[in-house]
Amino acid sequence: MPQSPPRLVLASASPRRLDLLRQIGLEPDAVVAAEFDESPLKDETPRLLAVRLAQAKARKVAPDHAGSHVLAADTVVAVGRRVLPKAEDADQVRACLNLLSGRAHRVLTGVCVVAPDGRSAHRLVESRLHFKRLTPADVERYLACGEGIGKAGGYGVQGRAGRFVLSLQGSYSGVVGLPLYETAGLLAGLGYPVP
Secondary structure, eight states: OOOOOOEEEEOOOOHHHHHHHHHTTOOOSEEOOOOSOOOOOTTOOHHHHHHHHHHHHHHHHGGGSTTEEEEEEEEEEEETTEEOOBOOSHHHHHHHHHHHTTSEEEEEEEEEEEOTTSOEEEEEEEEEEEEOOOOHHHHHHHHHHTTTTTSBTTOOTTTGGGGGEEEEESOHHHHHTOOHHHHHHHHHHTTOOOO
């Protein structure tokens, strides 16, 4: 009897992560959001937060998808040890942009894969960005387009905020939400056939 092909579950509601997976020829069999409190723990560094959230999402979804590879990721935007929120409204987007204006910040994306046999592996990808000094008009135009709501740090580098970036060192796809090189490596290492 032929063995059924392995299944892939994306434990994320992010349309950007789904688009990035498709970019490298991977189509998940299911997309499931893992809902839980994503607040940082007391004294938790941004690096540890990104990894913990990615692992927690994968582990939460995996029990309901036996026989599947479960992929999860989480992106944290940080200035020093300060974690910027996933902006919920225009005021939070404005506060994030004003903080990021004219300075460098880090985008940390944790990725975790849980294999059907329960093994798991994770990676942390850190990128460094530097924003130009934003004018009040820059901020207001960005607020008017609405792109920053729902995004870590109040912006999406793949959209209009891309024009604010003076430099980016690291993984562009990681800043968008899923570092493709590391993701493909994790999946392949745990037996998922990456095209």
